[in-house]
Amino acid sequence: MDLVVTYGLNFAYSTATLGLIVLGLAVVFGLLGVMNMAHGEFVMLGAYSALMVQQAGLPFVLAIPLAVVVCGALGWLMEWSVIRHLYRRPFDTFLATWGIAILMRKGVEVTFGREYQSVDQSLPGTVSLLGIDYPAYRLVLMAVIVTMFAALFVWYQRSNTGARIKAMVQNPDLAAAVGINTARLSRATFVTGVAIAGLAGVLLAPLVRVEPYMGLDYLLSSFFILVVGGLGTLEGLVTGSTIIGGADVVISAIFDKTAGYLGVLAISILFLWLRPDGIFSRR
Amino acid sequence: MAFSRAAKFTLAALLIAFPWLSDSFTAYQLGLYLLYGMVAQGIALCWGRTGFLPLGQALFFGIGAYLSGTALKADLGWALLLPAFAVACLVPALLAGFIGALVFNRQTGSGPYFSLITLALSMLGFQLANSLSGITGGFNGMTAIPGLPGVDTYETLYFVIVGVLVVSTLVLAHVMRAPFGQLLIAIRENEERLQFFGFRTSMLKAAAFAISGGVAGLAGVLYAPHQGIVTPQAVGFVLSAELLIWTAVGGRFGLIGPVAGTVLIGFMAAGLRDSFRYWEVAVALVFILVVLKMPGGISGLFSAALSRFGGGREIRGAGIAPAMLAGKEHRDEPDLRFDTVGVSMGPVRILNGLSFSISRSGIHCIIGPNGAGKTSALNVLTGRLPLGDGEISWRGVSLGNTRPFIAAQNGIGRKFQVPSIFPELSVRQNIEIALWANRIGTVEMFSMRPYGWTTQMLGELETRFPFLQQGDKTAGSLSVGQRQMLDFSMTVLAEPDLVLLDEPCAGLSTDETRQMIEAIAAIAGETKATFIIIEHDMQVVERLSDHVLVMHQGALLANGTMSEIRANADVARVYSGGSK
Structure with missing residues (x-):
């Protein structure tokens, strides 16, 4: 029984963190159609923000505004200098963001060094839950993620801005014609997406090793989730996270980490082959 | 073709004469860059020519290198080594073709899916190379790989590399000139239209990717004796990313550009990496600029000048009877x-x-x-x-x-x-x-x-x-x-x-x-x-x-x-x- 609860919580935890990581890319790729290859690097910058706050001896919570400001500003600069010229040229966007990803990795490597670093947990210790002891930070993290998703979902469904974004996604020209400032709206959407990625980096920083190349894994798992779940829907995002996270946890537990990775990759290729528009496609 | 015949001969002659113009250590270094350049040529075939971007090309290079290293360590002798080397090229080629056929089947255009799958494969290859230590030597790599029998690694191997590079360049040039190469441009330009002409474009793309995988494998075959060691880095993502940068900077539309870019950045990196701290940041910046502002890369700057050296279109034999369709009676x-x-x-x-x-x-x-x-x-x-x-x-x-x-x-x-x-x-x-x-x-x-x-x-x-x-x-x-x-x-x-x-x-x-x-x-x-x-x-x-x-x-x-x-x-x- 204890084992089941432990696995269940681990599974929920892995799904929730994956959902958090993919959310930023789902906004940028799913809504704007910009395959941001630097997505993982924004997660990485968020994690380094947490590291900087710790090294300065400040409370962990301050890492959140720092990451949002750093990632938001960089995202704004990236959108202004490169992305906005390329919205209708997806292949060039892809290449340019890949170049920016390399630049960010190398920049962080020069500044902070290549070695692995770690961020201390601000909530050490465990909480007793359903008969087992589970790390407190993980439980809080799950609660934060679920709240965040719910809030975002309600906001996107109810708010005027949500409606404007939907209009822009479906028909940018018509949206512009009825008076929506699509240039500003897409910039805001892009900045929001990368800031969410930075936030994810802060929240995950205490649980992972922090290093300049950490972003690649996050980029790939985000991408796998979007392949499986499809673009543009929240239920697809959650289902994708569940399938990818579940497959990874289960296969890794039975065999090893490499087998888990292989399994996830095989599932993604299978989806590209059989259901190229994701699990909810009508085709 | 941007380069005239005279320019090509001059380049080949310069490469052969290089050890005498410089010293044998520099030639040894150049040999490595030329091998990477071969891989870059394959990337150019996929990216510049056909319009899809492989992000994990080192995987095929590394597989070739590991297979070649295994064969060399078994001390087989030339009679068995040559077929073993052929296998070391075929395995990556078939793997690439298989992946291409799987992914391209439903994905037209140059969407990000293929690129990310190849990136993931390269990272998987890196993990496997690290964990399968019985075969690959794990983290420390496959070590003590002997040189090619009868070839001195520091003196004569260079000429073998130049020879193989020239041959593979000629083969790739033919592939690009032939109808297959023209169909690849057509895929880049308008894949859907080509399908309405009855071409199964996913298979053409998979074939192009297979060729690039085979060329990468061939470069890997020579890499193993050249370095004497193959580590997981050879299949990994970092090398894949660098190969892409070299291809872009040199020029992705031709065959000479990728090699030139690799050699140029290779020598510059060797000289600057330790003294100039921001070298890699600068390279990344150059990559972004080239991708956005100068798609033709360095060779794109020169191609206009070089094409004046009479590198014009070859006159083709005309008047050959067409392969007509079968009888038309059914049309009634x-x-x-x-x-x-x-x-x-x-x-x-x-x-x-x-x-x-x-x-x-x-x-x-x-x-x-x-x-x-x-x-x-x-x-x-x-x-x-x-x-x-x-x-x-x-x-x-x-x-x-x-x-x-x-x-x-x-x-x-x-x-x-x-x-x-x-x-x-x-x-x-x-x-x-x-x-x-x-x-x-x-x-x-x-x-x-x-x-x-x-x-x-x-x-x-x-x-x-x-x-x-x-x-x-x-x-x-x-x-x-x-x-x-x-x-x-x-x-x-x-x-x-x-x-x-x-x-x-x-x-x-x-x-x-x-x-x-x-x-x-x-x-x-x-x-x-x-x-x-x-x-x-x-x-x-x-x-x-x-x-x-x-x-x-x-x-x-x-x-x-x-x-x-x-x-x-x-x-x-x-x-x-x-x-x-």
Whole structure:
């Protein structure tokens, strides 16, 4: 029984963190159609923000505004200098963001060094839950993620801005014609997406090793989730996270980490082959 | 080709003379960069030529290196080493082809999916190379790999590398020059149009990727004896990313650019990496700039100057008889059936129980108000829209949920309303591709003979549309009317049994419309093919056809001769805006 609860919580935890990581890319790729290859690097910058706050001896919570400001500003600069010229040229966007990803990795490597670093947990210790002891930070993290998703979902469904974004996604020209400032709206959407990625980096920083190349894994798992779940829907995002996270946890537990990775990759290729528009496609 | 023959010979001579011009250590270093350059050439074939981007090319390089290292350590001797090396090239080639076939099957264009899958594979390869220490030596790598038997690693191996590079460059150059290479450009330019000529583009792309994988494997084969050690870095993501940068900076559209970029950045990095802290940041910046502002890379800067050295187009042997399609007797009895066809897009029913059949060759016209489902009917017939319910068959073959290249292989030709051509190719090259449709075999794709193909119809079309004779003109620079005529010519040059024309006169002047109508009527008469034309202009309909199908709200409203249609009360009501 204890084992089941432990696995269940681990599974929920892995799904929730994956959902958090993919959310930023789902906004940028799913809504704007910009395959941001630097997505993982924004997660990485968020994690380094947490590291900087710790090294300065400040409370962990301050890492959140720092990451949002750093990632938001960089995202704004990236959108202004490169992305906005390329919205209708997806292949060039892809290449340019890949170049920016390399630049960010190398920049962080020069500044902070290549070695692995770690961020201390601000909530050490465990909480007793359903008969087992589970790390407190993980439980809080799950609660934060679920709240965040719910809030975002309600906001996107109810708010005027949500409606404007939907209009822009479906028909940018018509949206512009009825008076929506699509240039500003897409910039805001892009900045929001990368800031969410930075936030994810802060929240995950205490649980992972922090290093300049950490972003690649996050980029790939985000991408796998979007392949499986499809673009543009929240239920697809959650289902994708569940399938990818579940497959990874289960296969890794039975065999090893490499087998888990292989399994996830095989599932993604299978989806590209059989259901190229994701699990909810009508085709 | 940007480089003239003289320039190529000079380059090759310089490479051979390099150890005497410099010293043997520098030549040893250059050897490594040349091997990386070979991998970069493969990337250029995929990226610059075909338009899809492999992000994990080191995987194939590393597999070749590990296989070659294993063979060398087994101390086999040349008689067994050569087949082992062949295997070390074939394994990565087949792996690449297999991955390509899997991923490209449903993904057209240059979307990010393929690139990310290759990136993930490269990272998986890195993990496997680390964990399978029994085979690969794990983290420390496969060490103490002996050199090639009878070849001194620091003196003579360099010449082996130069020799292999020259041969592989010549082979790749031939692949690019042959029809296969021209089809790869066509994929980059307009993949969907190529599918409507009956080419299974996913397989062409997979083949290009397989070739690039094989070349990477070949470079890996020589890398193992050159370095004496193969570590997981050789399959990893970091090398893959660098290979991409070198390709981009050198120039991704040719074969010399990628090697030049690799060598240049390689030597610069060797000199600067330790003294200049921001070297790699600077390289990343250069990459972004090249990708955005200078797609041709360094070689793009020189190509204009170099092409003046008489590197012009080779004259091809003309007048070789075409491979004509089989007999045309079956054309007298076309058999197209739509049986209660329904198509939905989300909540909208586009086609709603459309039924008709055509059993007589000649010209048939479809008319109907906007949104009646005319184009959708052609789309579902050619696999561009999924069939909801009902059944479609053409000459006994069921075409429900078909795919464009299968429809084309079944003799269905299609011209879209908006002219769809290969804009960066010349008029002549556009026509060549149409002539190859359903005629060219796999072997012929790698021979120069298909460039000499011509047909009787081509001569006739060139008389009707004289601009077709300006073969060197870029198709993208033609006027809208000329593009319509080029697209129409390409469609009929493939000699389909069933020709679908979607508003062929859209955007044409009165004079051009007359020319087009005459051409359609004449060709329909000569070829005995069945034509289905969507047309709004009733004068055009009247002059072309005596059989008219009227569509309304996704179904057939009327079917008969022009005078019958004129007399039909339902048709009059729909067109005069009366009640439904």
